[in-house]
Amino acid sequence: MSGVKIGIGFGLWRDGLPEPIELCEYAENAEAVGLDSLWLSDHIVTRNPTLDITCLFAMIAGRTRRIKMGPSVLTLPARHPVHVAKTYATLDYISGGRMIMAVGSGSDLRDLAASGVPAEDRGKRLDEGITILRRLWTESHVTHHGQFYHFDDVTIEPKPRKGPLDIWIGGKSDAILKRVVRLGDGWFPALTSPEEFRRDMTKLMAFGEEAGRRIDPRESGVLLLTHIDEDREAAWRTVAPSLRGLPMAPEDIAARSVVGTAAECVEKLQRFVEAGCVKFVLRPACPPAQVLSQIELYGKEILPHFN
Numbered sequence: 001m002s003g004v005k006i007g008i009g010f011g012l013w014r015d016g017l018p019e020p021i022e023l024c025e026y027a028e029n030a031e032a033v034g035l036d037s038l039w040l041s042d043h044i045v046t047r048n049p050t051l052d053i054t055c056l057f058a059m060i061a062g063r064t065r066r067i068k069m070g071p072s073v074l075t076l077p078a079r080h081p082v083h084v085a086k087t088y089a090t091l092d093y094i095s096g097g098r099m100i101m102a103v104g105s106g107s108d109l110r111d112l113a114a115s116g117v118p119a120e121d122r123g124k125r126l127d128e129g130i131t132i133l134r135r136l137w138t139e140s141h142v143t144h145h146g147q148f149y150h151f152d153d154v155t156i157e158p159k160p161r162k163g164p165l166d167i168w169i170g171g172k173s174d175a176i177l178k179r180v181v182r183l184g185d186g187w188f189p190a191l192t193s194p195e196e197f198r199r200d201m202t203k204l205m206a207f208g209e210e211a212g213r214r215i216d217p218r219e220s221g222v223l224l225l226t227h228i229d230e231d232r233e234a235a236w237r238t239v240a241p242s243l244r245g246l247p248m249a250p251e252d253i254a255a256r257s258v259v260g261t262a263a264e265c266v267e268k269l270q271r272f273v274e275a276g277c278v279k280f281v282l283r284p285a286c287p288p289a290q291v292l293s294q295i296e297l298y299g300k301e302i303l304p305h306f307n
Contacts, residue, residue: 004273004306007037007281008295009072009223014241015287017049020059026291027060031067033299034307037100038064039072039223039281045110054087061095070100072223072281073170073188077106077125078115081149084129085136085156088165097161102188103130104170121148123175130167130183137164168221172196177204181211190223191248193255194268197222198275221279222272225257227286228297232260242285258282262301269302 008030018026030038038060040053057069069091076084092099105122106112112119128146135142140155168186169179177200180187187204189197201217208215225242229235239259246253258265269280282302284294 003218004278005036005221005280006269006298006303006306007039007068007221007279008035008298009039009041009281009283011041011242011283012043012046012048012050013288014048014244017051018288018291022288022291023056024059024063026295027064027067029292029295030298031064033295034303035067035295035298037068037070037281039070039102041283042071042074043108043111044075044078045108045114054091057091057099058094061091061098065096066098068098068100069095070102070168072190073102073104073168075106075108075111076103076129077117077122078111079129081129081132082136082151082154082156085133088133089137089156089158089160092160092165093158099160099165100168101133101165102168102170102186105176123179124148127179127183130169133167134164172200174203174207178207180204181207181213181215186219186221188221188223191225191246191253191256192222194271194275194277196256197272197277201276217276218278220277221281222277223281223283225253225259225285226265226282226294227259227284228262228265228294228301230261232264235259235261238287238290239285257285259285262297266302266305269306273306 027038040056042053043050053071088099088101105126109119112122125148128148132144132149136156137160142154143152166185168188169184170188172189172192205215227235227239236259243253258268282298284291286294
């Protein structure tokens, strides 16, 4: 199957925080086996240890040469968009033009509260923030006076190497799909099934048609919890700690994850491809000591079926 792109994602580290050298090894090995991109889950206030992802991107940029990178997804309303524009333009410069931006309104309201942002303002702040990012990445001497942000004569240099970073928007609600049509370059849902992806893509394209914008169905991707093991039951036992706290029944989680034998995982991804999805981010749901072996399995058992 040509045209399919598969990346890797890392999240909350419920099973322990890897050492810095391990994080570098994850990125280096992901690049070596041919994974397309690397995505880091953004959190400010967490129950588990986490690291600031912009620091991690800078470290990874210095240890890799090809793999693209992006947040999955950045809680933009919790940050000032001028600071975000500067930080990610800098990351794009030091990585040689490999950054992608993915943003959301914030699924964890604690991040917003800790940043002094009322939850009811997050959608409007997200819209305004996206507009500011695009202007600062393409224009100089930018003046903006909106509902939430005010500044005069701001220039960001250097700007992203290849023009404004693509901005992907995470989430699955109708409001988010309409936001993708208005403001996004791509759509990036998580914890979705092939059937839901097909349904929501149909909605997204219809919203685009209503707004007079053609939506390219290839500019979308899904993030999926993943674990490969020759023993299917052992795979689910490994994944179990990563599922705690998710507001879904076990059977619903199974429909939205890629877990089991290599053949089962390939079959699930193929169902997504048949539903119209060609971009994937696989998030290893396992202790840090197993991540490298999972990356090796992605390279040997998953990628050959889709390249």
